[in-house]
Amino acid sequence: MTAGNSKRAHSKTKPRKTARPEKYERGTRSYTMSHIRGKDTSIERMVRSFLFAKGLRFRKNDKRYPGHPDVVLPKYHTLVFVNGCFWHMHEGCPKSARIPKSNVEFWTAKLLRNRERDMRQHAELEADGWNVIVVWECELGKKTRDERLERLYHEIVDERNVRRDGIHAGRSQIETDSNRLVSDGGRRDTERGRNGSMGNTENSARPQMSHRAQIANPFRAMVFGALADEMIANGTDVVKLSLGEPDFGAPPAVHDAMREQYDGRPLPYTAAMGLPELRQAISDFYRDRHHVDVDPKRIAITAGGSTALLLSAALTVNDGDEVLIADPSYPCNRELVRAFGGKVVDVPTSAANRFHLTPELCKEYWSDRTKAVMITSPSNPTGTTIAFDTLKAVCDLARERGAWRIVDETYLDLADREPDGSEVKSVLACDPDAIVCSSFSKFFGMTGWRLGWMVVPEYALEAMDDLATNFFLCAHTPTQHAALACFTPETLAVCEERRQELLERRRIVVDGLSEIGLPLEVEPNGAFYAYFNIFSTGLDAWTFCERALKEAHVALTPGRDFGEATADTHVRLSYAASREALREGLKRIGDFVAKLRG
Amino acid sequence: MTAGNSKRAHSKTKPRKTARPEKYERGTRSYTMSHIRGKDTSIERMVRSFLFAKGLRFRKNDKRYPGHPDVVLPKYHTLVFVNGCFWHMHEGCPKSARIPKSNVEFWTAKLLRNRERDMRQHAELEADGWNVIVVWECELGKKTRDERLERLYHEIVDERNVRRDGIHAGRSQIETDSNRLVSDGGRRDTERGRNGSMGNTENSARPQMSHRAQIANPFRAMVFGALADEMIANGTDVVKLSLGEPDFGAPPAVHDAMREQYDGRPLPYTAAMGLPELRQAISDFYRDRHHVDVDPKRIAITAGGSTALLLSAALTVNDGDEVLIADPSYPCNRELVRAFGGKVVDVPTSAANRFHLTPELCKEYWSDRTKAVMITSPSNPTGTTIAFDTLKAVCDLARERGAWRIVDETYLDLADREPDGSEVKSVLACDPDAIVCSSFSKFFGMTGWRLGWMVVPEYALEAMDDLATNFFLCAHTPTQHAALACFTPETLAVCEERRQELLERRRIVVDGLSEIGLPLEVEPNGAFYAYFNIFSTGLDAWTFCERALKEAHVALTPGRDFGEATADTHVRLSYAASREALREGLKRIGDFVAKLRG
Structure with missing residues (x-):
């Protein structure tokens, strides 16, 4: 028999011991x-x-x-x-x-x-x-x-x-x-x-x-989301707290700008690196909001944050190269490194280091083959930022050792302040040659619009351009035009309001989990995720999520999606959902946990 | 000095002879x-x-x-x-x-x-x-x-x-x-x-x-296009016949459908494989137009034809695998194979075989490492289709030898009949397990909309889904919804009219080139390209294009973009331009050639 839906080779005997090292040939x-x-x-x-x-x-x-x-x-x-x-x-x-x-x-x-x-x-x-x-x-x-x-x-x-x-x-x-x-x-x-x-x-x-x-591994958050959707379609009232999609949608001005595009004009390809005006607007945004200077020509517009991450991996990773990644972290990053032959070195982190890499951890896991460090801050699934000092120290270490720094700042503009009260900064403030990946999906609420960007070191621009041309030709033309409307004071004000709303929701979640008896080990200060430990319930995280969905009708994401270190112990809750949904979801989780604890 | 804009390593001495084989390590x-x-x-x-x-x-x-x-x-x-x-x-x-x-x-x-x-x-x-x-x-x-x-x-x-x-x-x-x-x-x-x-x-x-x-190589067609744009921006009246973009734009109904999407709804991610309704619509389209049955679940919606080709390469190619490709052919296909460590085996073709692979050629270039044949029909740059018998024979050969058949049918629906008068068919009519890549860019005129699709053999669906999730999450959500409007009888009638217009333009180009004294070796019956031999002018193709742009203000694409076999002898002209532009462009080329011939 096969062990899956037409999945992988199976035999009843183990592969020969004389297997060649390293690679299928x-x-x-x-x-x-x-x-x-x-x-x-x-x-x-x-x-x-x-x-x-x-x-x-x-x-x-x-x-x-x-x-x-x-x-x-x-x-x-x-x-x-x-x-x-x-x-x-x-x-x-x-x-x-x-x-x-x-x-x-x-x-x-x-x-x-x-x-x-x-x-x-x-x-x-x-x-x-x-x-x-x-x-x-x-x-x-x-x-x-x-x-x-x-x-x-x-x-x-x-x-x-x-x-x-x-x-x-x-x-x-x-x-x-x-x-x-x-x-x-x-x-x-x-x-x-x-x-x-x-x-x-x-x-x-x-x-x-x-x-x-x-x-290739599936992204299980989407698997659980799909299961939840199926239940909803069958009439079950499921509270979906599994997916990282803001419920706001894009700001109205961007919708308006988009409608204007569809007046019959041809909408041809743009340059592979994107619309010059949009690259300029993002450069201005970095200057005004993050106080860093980024030459617009170093900004590449991509088909969503995913594509930015894909190109980062394509640009840097050779067969057998090792990439240090915090465990837990966003699963697709891992998969993209592996897709280009790289080895992901999962560095176990914990609440003590806010689930981020530290220079000490990097040194411990560094090898001759380490080619890059990959950081997502604020983090998915933990919602925590890496402290700026730590970020700088990790980047300095990697740069000194000739490795790339790939920093996913998809959630940066949703961040609250650091625990010490200081502002959350872009990595570009300490490491101008880091590769930065970002997206219009979160802060601007444009998930299905598939638009993102990268900041690339100048000497990699030509290669970047060639890769982007071959991989995509260009990002969605009308969306690039409409995205210009993201950077007006009015739209930014709308986005800021929404950020504030997310902070309110965070309060509901942090308090709610605490009341349930599953207090957060470290409070998120960015993104819209709470990553909580369910070890005390006696279930592993996968079972917890499966049963929470089937019995309590709440969709969550098991830790296994994000690595090994917290695979069995932690569960991600996304609070990109209405306050009502969050209160209801927390109530159901509370009842479910109470039942488990008898 | 470096030999480029911050490009590549250079030294004044050659690399050591003891270089390791095959790979950088x-x-x-x-x-x-x-x-x-x-x-x-x-x-x-x-x-x-x-x-x-x-x-x-x-x-x-x-x-x-x-x-x-x-x-x-x-x-x-x-x-x-x-x-x-x-x-x-x-x-x-x-x-x-x-x-x-x-x-x-x-x-x-x-x-x-x-x-x-x-x-x-x-x-x-x-x-x-x-x-x-x-x-x-x-x-x-x-x-x-x-x-x-x-x-x-x-x-x-x-x-x-x-x-x-x-x-x-x-x-x-x-x-x-x-x-x-x-x-x-x-x-x-x-x-x-x-x-x-x-x-x-x-x-x-x-x-x-x-x-x-x-x-990674740049796509030079886009380089020449960019040069032309620069000249146009500086006030020069350039006739652009260099890019493969229909000048029609998308049909009006698709524009209308798109505008409706932007009413403030959230537009979240779709499933990685795409909107079920759209997959069904494409399946119906295959049935009605091409008389082949394709299970909708085998259809994956992608972010443009490029992404379909990218995923095809990702799905099939390992380090060192060889992929047979007709020379000349679409450059990005080559680059995508190389991006995943594959080796492109350029099979020189000529007008005699309509610039397509044949079973004999495949046998000649086949090796133990041949993993796939890649066919684009109708071809870019030649606009010729591969005869259905030949296609079937090539696919049979490849299948028997355990190799993939990746067929890019981006231009299929623009095709005219075969030279023998028979209808042009999809590869799925003779090889249901071929991987097919297609796009909304050409027949539906939606270049900047970045939407395409693939047909994948059933046993590869799960892997495909995982790769698509990791690489892109999903294609542009609103465009997927709007693309449903492509398959109404009204829209298809609009597209058919445009196809007829392209056939008229083809006549202008075929006759025009003949009058200039550069007759086509083989007449295109699909796409909107004419690939003509300029050897008799005494210039190589690159110089021809460069001088035609600078001196005659006509943008063309040199053969070098499409391989080696015809790199110096052939030039691609895209007739996705108005009749007036084509007549003017041909006149300029005629004058330019006359001047060259003194």
């Missing part, structure tokens, strides 16, 4: 890997033959169910997964403990993801009323095989009367629609998923996806 | 390379010392001039470049012939670009009234040094009376504004450009840009 490694099967493996066939001989009839590898169960027995409302211990991280089994010696980061992440996916999918299937049985590879060794298969048979037939009702009625429909029951002797289609080969009727080889495509 | 190679200087090299210092001793005073490495001349003598209206023979490809000099044995493609491209840039910059400087002198490294060997330096002195002082007037008055201003003359003894600032280290006052190391940033 097409010549040998990937060829070998491409022949590892995800379906119709020996243990799968063994289980099927046994069940068939016992007179059971079933479908195999049914793609209509999460995880493509190896054996589907509609009559018994039972699904059987036959899992390799290595690929599915069989807990307590020695085979599962053997993470390959090379490419450790890749394998660890991959296998953890497999396990996580398994858990999620099994839970989903059970919620739909299925009896889910897992047969492990190690149980099918010669000594235990017979006993296990006999037991499996009884688990199937004896379970017949305990069918639970599916929560999602839609899924049961799949069942009744179909009566295509096949035995193990049916057609072999070796659907493999991401890592895979094969699968179409002509039996020809499927091309391999790139390594980066295989290791 | 940070540990050794890039460290060594980072210490190669672009300024204040020994030969530069030798020249400066000599001139200083002769009593001349000058500025050095002045960044205000193209190429940052090593010695600037305003008094004598003279600039001196002291050039390493290897880095600047000194013609006829043995040192310049020694292209490194490893990374041949990289070095060849890099050095050719250096030379091209030198030529361009020197021409620009001379046009501005400067006397430009190049001193070559090989002329400064012990035997010839004294003679060369003496001669240089006379070249400088004797040239004093022959100052030409600058074409661009603006540049002369730089001159009069400044009297900061320094000798060689001044502060050393080792500005290095792309590949470089150093440069700020604190003398700390500049981080290295990534390999991909260093090798």
Whole structure:
């Protein structure tokens, strides 16, 4: 069976120990890997033959169910997964403990993801009323095989009367629609998923996806958001505190300016680096608001903050280069570094350092291959700024060591003061050659408008221009024109009002969490996030979020999205939602936690 | 001196022969390379010392001039470049012939670009009234040094009376504004450009840009377009036939739909794969117009066709993978493959195969590392479609060999019939698992709106979703909504009218070029490009375009943008311009060519 929705290669045996270090190489490694099967493996066939001989009839590898169960027995409302211990991280089994010696980061992440996916999918299937049985590879060794298969048979037939009702009625429909029951002797289609080969009727080889495509992680905040949306669509009243989208929308003047663009004019491409007037306006904004001089030619307009971060990674990262990032931090930054072959070095941080890098931490995690430090301040998910002194010290260290400083200031203009009362400053005030990424999405409330910018050191401008041309041609032309309306005193006043509103909401959240008995370890002073520790509830963060959504109808984001250090202990709440929604959401979280604590 | 506007590392000596194969590696190679200087090299210092001793005073490495001349003598209206023979490809000099044995493609491209840039910059400087002198490294060997330096002195002082007037008055201003003359003894600032280290006052190391940033090429069509814009801004009446932008703009209904979006609603992110309704509409469009069934879930909405191509490369290409591309073809495709570590295998094509890949050519250029074939049909720059039989044969071959088929159908809906009268079909009609990239920019005239789409094989959808999330979050939200208006019968009728108009224009261009004596080798049946051979004029294509712009005030695009095979012989004319503009442009080209032929 495969461990996901057509996802990744799986076999029932571990990759050879003689694996090459560091990289997939097409010549040998990937060829070998491409022949590892995800379906119709020996243990799968063994289980099927046994069940068939016992007179059971079933479908195999049914793609209509999460995880493509190896054996589907509609009559018994039972699904059987036959899992390799290595690929599915069989807990307590020695085979599962053997993470390959090379490419450790890749394998660890991959296998953890497999396990996580398994858990999620099994839970989903059970919620739909299925009896889910897992047969492990190690149980099918010669000594235990017979006993296990006999037991499996009884688990199937004896379970017949305990069918639970599916929560999602839609899924049961799949069942009744179909009566295509096949035995193990049916057609072999070796659907493999991401890592895979094969699968179409002509039996020809499927091309391999790139390594980066295989290791790309989803942004789970969006996954939980999508789940919440689905529930809302089905009529459930969910309070969504999971996504980083201000509820204000763009200021009215920007809407007006945008409408004016659509009078029939052609709206051609702009220069790849963007509209000169807009670059000038941003330069003026830096001067007036942040008291730093930035030559407009150093400002590149991008298709959202994401694109700015993408270009930063493209501009700096070579294969094997290491990039230091605070753990926890914004997940896409990590993914972009990995997409260009870089290695993300997650530096565990804590409330003690306001969840930011420090020079000491950087020194500790520095290596010969360190190519950049990446800082998001104010931080997503913690909402905390890095103290200016610390920022300067980290940048000085990195510069002295010849590394890039990539600073994501997407939330900068939403920041409150530093804890010591001083103003929050741009990194450009201490490090004019840092690469800065920013966005119109947060302070200006223009999330779906996909507009951002970068500040690039002068000597990198030409390369930047070439990369931007090749990657995007240019950012959205009319939006660039309309964005000029962001920098009028009137619009800035609107944005300032909204910032003040966010500070009020912060108060509600900080107080509310405290009352619930989940006080913040460090108070946010920027963005619109509160990152709170749920360890005391006895749940891990993923389960907390899953249950909070299903039981209390509040959408939150688990710490796992933001790294490893706080993956199981912390949860992000976004207070880019109305005061009413926040009060209601906090009430529900409070009730939920109270229930947990009995 | 550096050979460009703060561009790339330069030294006066060639890289060591012991260069590692294949790749820059940070540990050794890039460290060594980072210490190669672009300024204040020994030969530069030798020249400066000599001139200083002769009593001349000058500025050095002045960044205000193209190429940052090593010695600037305003008094004598003279600039001196002291050039390493290897880095600047000194013609006829043995040192310049020694292209490194490893990374041949990289070095060849890099050095050719250096030379091209030198030529361009020197021409620009001379046009501005400067006397430009190049001193070559090989002329400064012990035997010839004294003679060369003496001669240089006379070249400088004797040239004093022959100052030409600058074409661009603006540049002369730089001159009069400044009297900061320094000798060689001044502060050393080792500005290095792309590949470089150093440069700020604190003398700390500049981080290295990534390999991909260093090798990224500009899209020259846009460079020529920008030059044309500059001339237009200065009052010159230029006919722009250089850019691939329809002059129609988007259909009125799409403008209307867009305006409606801006009524103050929040416009949040959509799902990374795009708005479900729009994906459905595109699926319907495939069914109705192209008679192919595409599951809407296989359609991903992207931020323009560029992003679709970027994601295609990201999804498929690993380090060292080879991708077969017709030469000539759209330059960004090449660059995107290179950006992800892939090697572009340019397959030379000709009018005989309508400038497209054939199965025979693919077999000839196939290797163990071939990972994908990339086809643009109708082609940019040739406007020709690949015959459906040929397309099918190429796709079959690639599929059988386990390679991806990436087909850019950006211009598909502008296509006329095939030469044999049959309808032009989507690749999906013969290869449902091909990756298709498309765009709203051409048929729907929405260039600056940055919206495109992809069709992805089902088993790659999950990876695609993750990559799209990390790279972009989503495409422009309101544009996605407005694009729904593209698929109404009314809008499609408007687009069809425009297509007919393009066919009329094609007639003007085909006939016009024929009359000029530059008949097309193969007639375009799609897009809005004519790719014509100017070999008979006695000029290379770059010079042809440069002189056509300066002398005849017509902006065209040189073949070099599209590969090597036709780099010097062919020129692209875009007929996405009004009939009047086309007639006037053709008249100017005709006069220009007549003048050339005397």
